[in-house]
Amino acid sequence: MNSETLFKSIGMMDEDILERSERNTRRNPARMIMTMGTVAACFLLIFTLTQPSIQKPLENASMPAAFQSGVAKFIESPPSDLPITKGDLIWLSQEDIFNKWNTAIFSGTVIKLDNIVISFNGDKEYRAIAEISVDKLYRGDIDKGDTVSVLLPCPIGRGIMMTGTEIISQLTVGTYGIFMPIEYDESSYREQNGFTLKLQDVAPYGFADGMRFAFIESGDGILFAREMYPTISEVKTLMEIENYILGMIK
Secondary structure (H helix, E strand, C coil), X not given: CCHHHHHHHHHHHHHHHHHHHHHCCCCCHHHHHHHHHHHHHHHHHHHHHHCCCCCCCCCCCCCCHHHHHCCXXXXXXXXXXXXXXXXXXXCCCHHHHHHCCCECEEEEEEEEEEEEEEEECCEEEEEEEEEEEEEXXXXXXXXXXXXXXXXECCCCCCXXXXXXXXXXXXXXXXXXXXXXXXXXXXXCEEEECCEEEEHHHCCCEECCCCCCCEEEEECCEEECCHHHCHHHCCCCCHHHHHHHHHHHCC
């Protein structure tokens, strides 16, 4: 029932109530008082239904929608008894890696890492969000100096083992590298336990997996999924990787 229909039905009811109360006023003054109270309550109901909802302002209205609604929350670290997960990555050719999704490609420095938990109707999934400061763009709608929020396929922390995240799980604040996250759009979503999550509501970008979409510097040299990039499996510098990427996206 919409507010207009409710108003009309309550209006007709009020006229009947008032007619009956006029006939019976002398016999029962108390009933008239009760009737007028009912009328006041009805008009209060009409006012309430027709006014816009007034809510307390959000503490941080700039946060993505999933955090505002409570579907996603920031946490210090995932539970210590988080089970080891295993799985197989879908096969992709080197051409697929660059063309299958709408990936932005840039180099930059990780300036912040936050673990999060996402609730899929009570089913909890632990991830992380990396804030990456961009210093060079190869592809995408990003400018040098921008900070990009990227959803990671795993949480960050010691002792966390998830198959297919061996490269991304080694990110730390200060890590420099070349990153290739997907830019999420309306078609980017995740279904789990009867709940559909729009990935844009968590972060504007995300990695398709934790292996093939990052090339990062470390104390042991350049870390990346070498076996998945046979053409450059022996390279030792980010400059060599940059030249390879430029050749792939021409």
